[in-house]
Amino acid sequence: MTQKKRLRCAIYTRKSTEEGLDQAFNSLDAQREACAAYILSQKNEGWALLPALYDDGGFSGGSLERPALTRLLADIREGRVDVVVVYKVDRLTRSLNDFARIVDVFDKTGASFVSVTQQFNTTTSMGRLTLNVLLSFAQFEREVIGERIRDKIAQSKAKGMWMGGPVPLGYDIADRKLMPNAAEAKTVKNIFRRYLDLPSVMTLMEELRVDGIVTKLQTMRDGSVRGGQLFVRGPLYHLLSNPIYIGKIRHHSQLYDGQHEPIIDQALWDAVQDKLADAIGSRRERGNSHHTSLLTGMIRDHVDRPMSPSHATKQKRRYRYYVSSVASAVDGTPMKAPALRLAAAEIEQATIYATATLLADQQAILSLPQVDALTLRQRMNASEVMASTLAKEGKARVRQHLIALGLLVIVYPDRIDASISRRLLIAQLDGEAPDAIDDGFRVAIAISTRPERRGHNLRLVVGSRDQRQARIDPELVALLLKAEAARQKLFMGNDPSQSSDRAAERIARLAFLAPDIVAAILDGQQPKSLTPRRLMKQAAIPLDWKSQRKALGF
Template identity: 50%
Template sequence: MSEAPNKQPATIRCAIYTRKSHEEGLQQEFNSLDSQRDAAENYIASQSQEGWVALPNRYDDGGYSGSNLKRPAMARLLADIEAGEIDCVVVYKVDRLSRSLLDFSRIMGTFDEQNVSFVSVTQHFNTTHSMGRLTLNILLSFAQFEREIIGERIRDKIAGQRRRGKWAGGIPVLGYDVDRTGPSPKLVTNADEAVHVRRIFAMYLEMQSLLPVVDELQRLGWFNKSWRTRTGKVRGGYMFDKSSVHYLLKNPLYIGRIKHKDQTFKGEHQAIVDRKVFDAVQALLKSNSRGKGNRIANKYDALLRGLLVCPQCNKAMVHNVARRDSRVYRYYTCQTAIKRGYKNCPFPSLPAGEMEDAVVDHIRCIASDAELRRDVLQQSQTQGDSELEALVSQERSLVAKMTRCHEEIARMTGDADTTSVATDRLATLHEQVASVERTLATVRGDAETLREQSFTETDINAAFADFDNVWNALTTTERIQVLNLLVERVEFDADDSTIAITLHPSGIKSLTQELNPAPEPNETTR
């Protein structure tokens, strides 16, 4: 009787994944990626009796961090797995695949869905066994902890470098180049750019304002710092605006100082701006900023702050003042014109007092005209109905999704499948149900709030009843609050000198509650 032939084991196609966080040393003939692959190939060869075969495709991510999945070789590996071309993934160490516990869980979910096993050469475990999965999660937790510790060390190292006056990296600035030939990068003076920097400081002292400097730089065709990254990509080279000029003038690098948080330290690089000139510029910047921004808006009670919008570039118009002799003139000016000049947004500044009076008069007209009040009511109800319809439609979609999840959970529970794939799928379904329930609660809450904020003709009449007397009795702060309750957006059409005002759909209801509060429980109504 002849013996039955030995059954050959099924072929297990093994893909080898390698990764190194930094590009340093990758130019060597036999680098870290080659070493990882060599170890993995030897391990696969030791399992040849089990049918293991190393695939020739290389999945090497050189110079990519393991803290995320934005890696080209990782993307190719996952694509080939989903295409059914891989049976097993082999790595030198677990953290080569990922240093993030969350990302690793996602990768393992993909492996399980495609029945792909995972092997680490140095940790000696296989995810097809429960003990291997447990050990893997423990090891990855330590890998993530190590990554966080490394982050803390890097931050401490940067702080230490700056305290010693060393340049610790970042975006290069106009006037300096980065010399990377030594053991650590250094700032070296770019003679041509340094001339431009000194001229910009001089311009500001001559012109006494940022915007004329911006205009002059645009006329000269001067641009911000342009540099090339290690990968060869060109960065920077933008046109100057008010913010970038201000940043340049405030930068202590130009007087040979390195900044770390609120302190500066003597740097190793050469200063290119005289300290007296720098101090004079700082004094002028401080003087010009005194009383600007929120302080001016508060001092002069800008009623339309955050409400008036430039119709040309859709930017908010900022409240500012101009002084002539003892008189103060208030304006609203587009942010683009302030930052980059009127060449970039020619929309004119608007007189603040006249704009504020026009908006208040518009509301006063609504208060005194029953037809206008009905128009406002109809428009607000139409908008509210549209928003409510969208929320109701979203609610129906979420309920249907949750029903499908519950049906699949019930079906899988009835099958009593205890494989790891089934268990993970059930866990995913339960997570989806919980997520849908949270979103559904938010949608229902928004819908209920919208229903509560709907108002009737009685509400609008109550909100605008005796508007003049109420408005005159309010403080300026209270007037600003009332306008922000009622008005969402204000635009001025310079062609026909008209104002378009968009009201908050829920503002009238809120204003009614503000001006006509409900009586306390212990009060009696007459």
Template identity: 50%
Template structure:
């Protein structure tokens, strides 16, 4: 942002009557884009000058301009993720500002929901706001109605603009036009069109040819490495150089899945003939897709170990994949690899638990544009951020595509006693989103933390969310049948039908105790929300089940 003009100075009235209460006014300015902010006198300065003049006109009311600047240059009014706005609201809650002065209402916000939150903060702090070009009296119902109408139109304008952009993208792709994003290997962009680079196109053709010959992505990666084939070397806007490395399986997966190489343009589930020239034939591309689909699951288990080679435990030991079998069922685990000098017991955790928690954390990030902005900073083309995040989130559904995405993001996962830490390369995530950001620091890491706890279920450790309501419901049918048996045993004891001996009576009494469990415990079991360590075996083996419901919750792990 350019150096602020000195033409506007805070107005501190002199000789003001002591009987007039001083009203502290803070000027808030905003501009949606950074265009023109480098000028000596820019839009923010113009807004501030108009607001300062209005404060001077209200000097007789005791209005005084605060000296601090609250400027959000290059921030959208569609959300409240703006540093200056957050600072200003904090000042209001602290009681250091009485009035917010803005040039127009839409400079403060363009969303009704956000406006309601701001008004709530103002009312709670007995503060108010003023728009210098729009006369409002928000103490009356008519004034609030007029303000809400204006804000509704501002929000409508923002939403219509988004719809118009999405419609334009859809229409352009139907005509086969390339609408931006990461430029695929083998192409360059000229006049907003994809043009083939002959040398790189040969590499792409070789990748598809060798994929058919090698039969798997791992074998293909080894084959290309042996041939000295490396990825495209690129220089970023901030001077960093990336690429020039041997291809990994994840990168090869997305090259082979990219239908642009067949001369087509994808949009959602549809494919359209592109304006650009394809590097391979549609038949060759279809053959590679069939091979990828056939190799999506490992034949001997039918399951993929998504986090293999990516995860370490809290002591820094790599966690490798192990399998167990009980009858005809096969189980997958992540197990700590023993390390010389570390005598503490290794961890052995079900793979499904860990993979599910990582998937949920990634979905929460990718489906939340505001959180993406928080993690990655202000991004160009913010209106495309939600669509790009949802597109990446779709890749988390299938095990193979989820692993490929984590590889591309250079994910590293650390499992601790109380949390899972997921670290990703910020530049890699921005690249996958297809949205530029030149302000991201070099080496910036995106870190996701999932609070968890280790619980023992029988002979096995289980990994669950710290908050019980956050984990998915898992109905234990054997536990539910045991509760039903408790009800039936009580009925038999009451009616004494049929007749039973002392041994049978002892067993029925043991079961009948379960008929007196607290109602909320029973409902939690029926809905699958019981503590993970509560099983039919642990409940039946409990020597003394308290009659007091509060004590029951503590003993059974609900408290």
């Protein structure tokens, strides 16, 4: 009798919250017991349970950043695990994209995946189809839960309830409610009053630094300590503009009467807000004059040369660009890579749009390192506010936000890579000073590009053809109409003099353009380089449609 091959089985368990994990027999134990019983039932098939425990308690299924899952995938890659057993498929992940990445690891190592309550085999196409269907429902359930949480937060804030997050300086938490802290409330009042007596927030920040006044010190559920740091500009602006201090609760752009006591009276609050508004207006005017180029200092080319702002003037019109700086290699020899140039307005607008899109993407915010539910809610709200700010604020204010996020744009001859610092993003969302140590993790933002041919040269164009705004050129459309009329006259052959008219022949050739070229001109989607003058100068437009597209920049 042939002996069955020994299959090493690992059990993976997960629970989204930490509630109940301190019990003697919790949800993770129940999952593991069911999986162990199933493995035992397959003993005749050669299944054997590995002693290692892969338990993720208090981790969401919407992200792969889970310590036990990371260890499990590492063991699979090293060939230590043959079968992964879970209680239900959504214990492994609730995301279709993440599931595809996990299955890819399984395929490369020959490992398989089994759900105790939903028996599948990922090595078959039917098993994958069934899993994808179930994961679609799991992801749908997760999104519905998210919508319910957001609705509950909105309704609770409308009633004036504080919904968690970092506790503001001046308050403590008692029975999930904000209660004034007498000593800290005195500090907050002093900060507001001193701001009115000083010329700027920066001056106030320096005075607070000298006096040793720090942010609120908080002990988190996991025992870690946050806060207790000197005020920097961001948290100080947040404190001075936080309506919590006048007894209000903010939800997006709405303010509701809170259930907590105010610390600051309305007159002092109004005076501070008026001064802040005046300061922002003056800075915006100065910023727009000094920083006409939004990405200065944040954009480089593929050989690590800074791309500096430049401009050219043609017919009294000013065109702005970012151009690779003239630089030499370490040994002093000139770099052989040609300088790159990008239209400034296009790359700036595309960068703002891509960053705002990332901030508005709830999946991107959920993929950040896991935190407790209250902090997660605050991050979701803060990301929406930041996305709206980027879309509406002036250039100087947007530039400050991009710098605070650690934006980096790298331009290649055929693409653009852009990213922001995950560490700085978390600090902005949490309203705290960033960690001193940079972990090196960055979050990619998508800026679409495409190459466009201009004569014999290729240039990088920001934005896909679908995103480009229609630019219907009446002269080009009229030229097509003339071409069709000339073609008909030439084919009719009734006018001998017309047949010898070279101008008419040249125009008539335009009637034989490829249908997609004609459609693009009529829709205003032709390349910027295709002008009526250029089209007329193409005296010998080839009849081959492929050659036409190449000659005209399509």
